[in-house]
Amino acid sequence: MTTLFVNACMRGEDSRTLSLCREYLSTVDGEVTEINLAERDLKPFDAQMVADRSAKQKAGAWDDPLFDLARQFAAADHIVVGTPYWDLSFPATLKIYLEHVSVCDIAFRYTEDARCEGIVKARSLTYITTCGGFVEGMNFGYEYFCGIAKMFGIPETRFVAAEGLDVVGIDTEEQLARARAQIAKLG
């Protein structure tokens, strides 16, 4: 089994989300490939980039490096997304990454009757986050990934969060331990 770890933990080694992800990843079987978004300088798509990509799609130039991230994502058996809870969702870099991954005829395609059909290999996506406060019904980042998973054809999504980590007086270690207990149940 191959796991693609999409690391959107922008604070690097100081990130509590990253430490939870590493604990989880140490339990998964097979090869883990990491893409560290904090170290990449991914550009959001502008008009020129959209035009270039469309031309390459039309030409069937699927080996072009422009499609590397999409092909990598589409080939993994399992996706792990590690991201802090920022502004009710996740850091903008993660959205930019999805712009690079969400490519027609690699991640999804349109059927003859105009239905969108997901075509990635992964059967599950695990989303790990930590929050300063509490998500409390505003889990927009994870919900967005549930939509993306559906579009790409990933049937199962799983969510783990350590919440309240910036709340004054809270027992941070206990909050992290609760998240670790959720991780232990993932299998």
Ligand SMILES: Cc1cc2nc3c(=O)[nH]c(=O)nc-3n(C[C@H](O)[C@H](O)[C@H](O)COP(=O)(O)O)c2cc1C
């Ligand atoms: C730019 C930014 C935005 C944040 N937005 C929220 C938020 O909307 N809600 C919340 O509960 N915490 C928010 N936080 C706090 C983080 O979710 C919290 O500190 C988290 O544990 C950081 O994860 P990390 O240790 O992996 O970097 C924000 C922190 C930053 C730096």
